[in-house]
Amino acid sequence: MDIKIVKEKTPEVKIKKEAEVSIHKKKLISARTEDRTSFHVKDSSDFFGNKKPAEKDLGGKNPLAESQAGKKAREAGLSQRNGRGGAESDGKGSLPAGDVAVPVSSETMQNAGVLTNQEAKEKFKRRQKIKAVSETPKIHPGKNEIAVKGVKQGGKAILTQLEGGEEANEALSVMTAANRPFSSIGEKRKYAKAEEKLKIKQADQKISNKQLRKELQKKKKGIAEKQNKQAVRQRKMQYIINKLTGSGEQDSLLQTAKDIVRMKTSFVMVKVVKFIGALLAPLFGILFMAAFPVVLIVMLLYCSPLGAFMENPSDETPSIQEVLSGYYMEFNQSVSANAGENGAISYLHEKDGNYVSNYMDTLMVYMVQYGTGDLGIVMDEDHKQLLKEIFDEMNSFEDTTVTTTIQAGQSLGNVVTSAYCSCPICCGVWSGGPTASGVMPTANHTLAVDANNPFVPMGTKIIMNGTEYVVEDTGNFDQYGVQFDIYFDDHATATSWGHQTVEAFLADGDENTISVTRRGSYVKNMDYEDYIALGKLTTEQEELLREAMSEEFRSEIPSFGVGSDVANLALTKVGCQYSQDRRYEEGFYDCSSLVQRCYAEFGITLPATASTQGKYIVDHGMEVTEDMLEPGDLIFYSYENNGEFLNISHVAIYIGNGRMVHAANTARGVVNDPFIPTNVGLYGRPSLGK
Structure with a gap:
């Protein structure tokens, strides 16, 4: 069988010289060109949109122009490699006549403020990461467990392992902090605009005043709820960032949940308090109206001479009684030192040979001048100085010789x-x-x-x-x-x-009565009339002072009486010397003579010794208990078995506020001490028998 081989013509393959690609107003850049060097011009505006200053002169050269020329040259070369010759091109890929491509060094690019493609890509990726992380994350309850597992498996290193991760975390913190005031301002602006629109509607009588208030209240409520939700979101985001960056080792999901519950609880409590306040506002108004007159009366009393007999309003300063008794103590010590151990002391005002106290006179002169219309009983440094000036004016002494009649041997x-x-x-x-x-x-x-x-x-x-x-x-x-x-x-x-x-x-001894002249001190214990005679008070102050020193005024003071008189008198004895031999001479006391002589000035006669005074209290039913103590009450102490009544060996006068005045010993004299409740055998109130 003959096989004939027929030789056919080689088929013609026609290839278009130029591919037809539809481009939407932009050129396609081959992937191969990504690795080629290109240029990116930095933005000339700063973060807030302000134009940056022009670049410095680069010696007549324009790197940017050179870079543009180089770019055109590269594009022309690219066209030739793709099979597009200069003759077949449309003219866009070739250099214009007269332009020459000049190589640009990296130093020139850096001075021109440009970046390579690779640098631009890395910067773009970092920005995308920051943007992705800074957005409020959506929390899905079903995914919490997955997130926790991811953290445990090493997810916390994600940001820190990436280039720019630490900067992202810092940027988040800055953005969160910076966003708060802007967010608050934005909400205020929104509220102001809404309020303006509602007021326009009200002016057009489209809504009533009640509706206006209701809408504004609703708007405020919406803003508050939005801020609360934002606070919760920020706490969730902070937890995630802490875990991813490893910056919150002590933070945990449980702690985050606790913080969120605490925030939500506080939001609810604020609402509850506002609701209860609205309900109780009328009741508070009624109570205020009822209490206001009482408060006003109390303030008026404190800002009047009566304030001297009220409780000390300040726990930070001593009472006026304590300060005044301190001035008397210093004064009496100076008088005794001037008179000498065997000297005598005489007074401007005496009664039956005894000193007449001007304690109340000094106190009321001060209160009339500086305690009327002012809280003069608050003993700050200024008021202490004012009280001292009044005291020095009303209490002074000078050297003298004193002739007294005594019982001699x-x-x-x-x-x-x-x-x-x-x-x-x-x-x-x-x-x-x-x-x-x-x-x-x-x-x-x-x-x-x-x-x-x-x-x-x-x-x-x-x-x-x-x-x-x-x-x-x-x-x-x-x-x-x-x-x-x-x-x-x-x-x-x-x-x-x-x-x-x-x-x-x-x-x-007491066999002879003779007159004895001694060197001593003459004390000018001025009373309120003596001070009025100085002419330092106004007519109104003189009238007020006389009223404050009247018997009617003193009878109106509940705490005032013989006991308070005795306590005030005892305070004026602080600083006097202790002496049993001279216990009846002015300026000298022992414990029992102090009690006896102070009460004698107010018509109450007591025995001469501490033990007999205690027996007198018991015999006449004048006993009181510690919780009943008032100024002027007597405190009897028993330190040893001395065979006397109830073994009493010492007595003191209670002056109030947990303090007492007593003649302690030869070393200390008459002192103002804290009340000591130990070794007490008896408490008594001699004024009960008057």
Whole structure:
């Protein structure tokens, strides 16, 4: 079988010289060109849309123009490699006449502010990541468990492992913080616009005033709810970011849930409080109207002289009574020091030989001047100074000699006296030194006896010519028939004394009544009338002061009475000396004489000692308990078994506010101490018997 091979013509394959591709107003860029270098011009605007300043002059060269020329050259070369020659091209892929492709260095590109394709792509990816993460995540309850598992398996490193992850997390924090004020401003603007529209409707009488208020309230409520929801969303987002970035090691899903519950609870509580406030507002209004007159009256009382007898309104400052008693303590200590141990004290105002207290006078003068229309009882530094000025004006003292009639001991008869001083002529080698008893000699006080044949023992108190002396020194004058040598401050006075014969008495005892002249202090204890006479008050203040010091005024004060009078008087004794021997002389007290003398000024007679005073209280049914204590009550202490009534050995006067006044001992004198409830055997109120 013959096989014929027929040779056919080779089929013609026609290929179009140019592929027809429909392009929507843009050129297609081959994938191969992605790796080629291209340029990206930085935006000339900053973050807020402001134009950046022009670039610096680059020496006449324009890198951007050069880069554009290079780009055109590359496009022309690309066309040639794709089979499109310059003659067959439409002219768009070739360089225009006169343009020359110039190579551009990386330094020139950097100065021109351009990025390579790869850099641009990486920057674009980072922006996309930030945008994706910054959007509010949608929380699906069913997916919470999956999210937690992802975190446990290492998902928290996702952002930090990617380039730009840390910047994304920081950007989120900044965006969240920065968004809050702008969000608040936006909500306020929305509310303002809504309010403006509603007011226009109201002006057009389309809505009533009630509807306007209701709509505005509804708008406010909507804004508040939106802000609450936003706060919850932000907390959820913060939890996710903390876990993904590893910046919140202490944060947990449980803690996030607790915070959200706490926020929602606070939102509800605010609503509840507002609701209850609206319901109770009328009740509060009624209570305010009822309480206002009472509050007003109390304020008026505190800003009047009556304020001195009311409770201290300030816990941070002492009471006016405490401050005033402190001034009396300092004053009495100065008076006693000036008078000396054996000196005498006399007063401008005395009654039956006893000091008349001006405590109330000083207090009321101050209250009339500085406590009327002002809280003068609040003892800040300014009011303390004002009270001190009033006190100094009404209480002062000066040196004096005081002649008093006392019960002295037996007469020693007429004695011969001489005189000496501390000069070398009188004392020789002992000139200027102390006496034989070790104390320095004092005029009108120091007396000397013969060392070998003393007329009386050392320490004996002698009264001669109305002056009380103490035997403190010795000499050698018995050979001249002299019993006592009297000390003087200067030699001329001692010489002029010579030898004089006088009658001498023992100071101790009560066999003789004699007049004794002592060096001492004269106290000007001015009363309110004396102060009015100074002319420092206005007519209205004078009338108010007289009214405040009247018996009618004092009777209207519930806490005022004999007990308060005694307490106030006792406060004026603080700072006086303690002495059992001179317990009835003004300026000297022991515990029982202080009680006895203070109550005697108000017509209540008490026994002389602490134990007999306690027995008097029990016998007359004047006992009280600790919880009943009022100013002026007596506190009897028992420290040992002394055989006296209830073993009482000490007594004090309660002055209120947890304090008491008592004559403590020779070292402390009369003091204002805190009330001590231990070792108390009895409480009493002598005023119950009046």
